[in-house]
Amino acid sequence: MDVASLQNLQSEIEEEYGEKISALRRDIHREPELGFDTKKTAEKVLAALEGLPLDIETGVAENGIVATLKGGGDGPTVGLRADMDALPITEETGLDFASEIEGKMHACGHDGHTSMLVGAAHALCGMRDGLDGTVRFIFQPAEEGGGGGEVMVEEGVAEGLDSIFALHLWPGLPFGTVATKAGPIMAAADAFEMEIKGTGGHGAMPHLSADAVVIAAQVVIALQTVVSREVDPVEPAVLTVGEIGAGTAFNVIPEKARIGGTVRTLNEDLRQKMPERIEALARGVSRGMRGDATLDYRFSYPVTRNDAGVSANALKVAVGLFGEDSVLELPNPSMGAEDFAYFLQRIPGAFVWLGVGEDVSGLHTPQFAFDEKILPRGSALLTALALRQHAA
Ligand SMILES: [Zn+2]
Ligand SMILES: [Zn+2]
Structure with missing residues (x-):
């Protein structure tokens, strides 16, 4: 393939x-695998990488792979990262190649990301003579919880990179x-997880108890005011209570209730205040009702923050490959999260x-499925991003 002209890259791939x-x-x-357990x-x-001129390191972050391609010159080192793990979901797509493992499914497209990166490795190895620098292909486990990206960074995978990219398949976009x-x-x-503590008792004698169910219900309602009444209206934030549980019998007032939830923010100061x-709020409401609350709060994936220059360049590369009509500069972020964030904390990337x-x-x-025509397109984009990262 000719490095100078990338117009036909997708069809060539x-x-x-x-x-x-x-x-x-x-x-x-x-054969989907979960978390760090991505051995197969x-x-x-x-x-799929066999025979390519790559230096391969295995066992990175347990079952991750780092494959390095050295080009001719001493140009920049570009990282391309794909995630490999699946989700604990039972597939309902009806595809011929649907998951053969009950309760596990590639429902976030990481099978696609991994395959697109393998495609890019083949394409870039085929263009090695025209490659001025180095490309590091990073296959990461445990994106869906577990923070495989963080472990990879701790193990030094980001060291020496000048820039880094990752793709994610995205339903809802054309x-x-x-x-x-x-x-x-x-x-x-x-x-977060919260335990609401009251005093248990007979369902017919509420005055002798402090009803943890009613306290929990009030706490859930009160929590709705954290974002709506305490956060600047122009600052994005989400607080969702996704779990609530209490009780063992219809006529018993339980002593305890449990609430679990997630908090999403884009601003680090706000994140730290939550x-x-x-x-x-939870303790104030609970104590006012003769109970109490304890909070267990866990900070997880940080904000995924793109470098301004690198992301602008990525859009330019995409326009060069696929034309203006296929490229969109997003007006807003998603309040979803992604552990590629840990790489972007260290390395400018997109x-x-x-x-x-x-x-x-x-x-x-369980129904998530995509047209595989997207795969060579993704491979072409990763290839071009690696080739053109430092071009004007
Ligand atoms: Zn996901
Ligand atoms: Zn994902």
């Missing part, structure tokens, strides 16, 4: 590697559209969404 990319994707899709997926990736933005693109995602506000269509079921649903 489709022709040369399309079948291989799609076969790998289906193979990974059939990593073996499939290694088999098929093939490339979208990103400068600054925050995904939110910080933190979690636990104190949640705890003060997290880029690749549309799989507006009528596609959402990420993390």
Whole structure:
């Protein structure tokens, strides 16, 4: 392939590697693995990279892979990262290559990301003579909780990189559209669990108890005011109570109730203030009702923050490849989260969404499926991003 002209990159990749990319994707899709436990997926990736002129390191962050391609010159080192893990969901797509493992499914497209990165590795190895610097292909476990990205960074995977990119397939965006933005693109995602403590008793004698169910209900309602009444209206924030539980019998007032939730923010100062506000409100409400509350707050993935220059350049590269109509500068971030954030804390880079269509079921649903024509397109984009990162 000719490095100077990338216009036909997608069709060339489709022709040369399309079948291989799609076969790998289906193979990974059939046998999803969770968290850090991506051993078989990593073996499939290694088999698909066999014969390429790559220095390969395995066992990174348990079952991750880092494969390095050295080009001719001493140009920049560009990282390309894909996630490999699946979700604890039972698939309902009806695809011929649907998950063969009950309760596990690639419902976030990470099978696609991994295959697209393998496609880019093949394309870039084929263009090695025209490659001025180094490309590091990073296959990461445990994106869906577990923070595999953080572990990879701790193990030194980001060291020496000049820039880094990751793609995510994106339902809701027109098929093939490339979208990103400068600054925050995904939110910080933190979690809390709260125990409400009252006094248990007979369902017929509430005056002798402090009803943890009623206290929990009031706390849930009060928590709705944290974002609406305490956060600047122009500052994005979400507080969702996703879990609530109490009680063992219809006629017993339980002593305890449990509430669990997630908090999403884009601003670090606000993020740091949230636990104190949640705890003060929950305890105030609970104590006013003769109970109390304790909060266990866990900071998790930080804000995924794109570098302004690198993300602008990524949009330019996408326009060069696919034309203006296929490229979108996002007006707003998503309040979802992504552990690619840990790489972007160290290295200027961009997290880029690749549309799989507006009528596609959402990420993390049992029906999520996408047209595999997107795979060579994603490979072409990763390839061009690595080649053109430092071009004007
Ligand atoms: Zn996901
Ligand atoms: Zn994902």
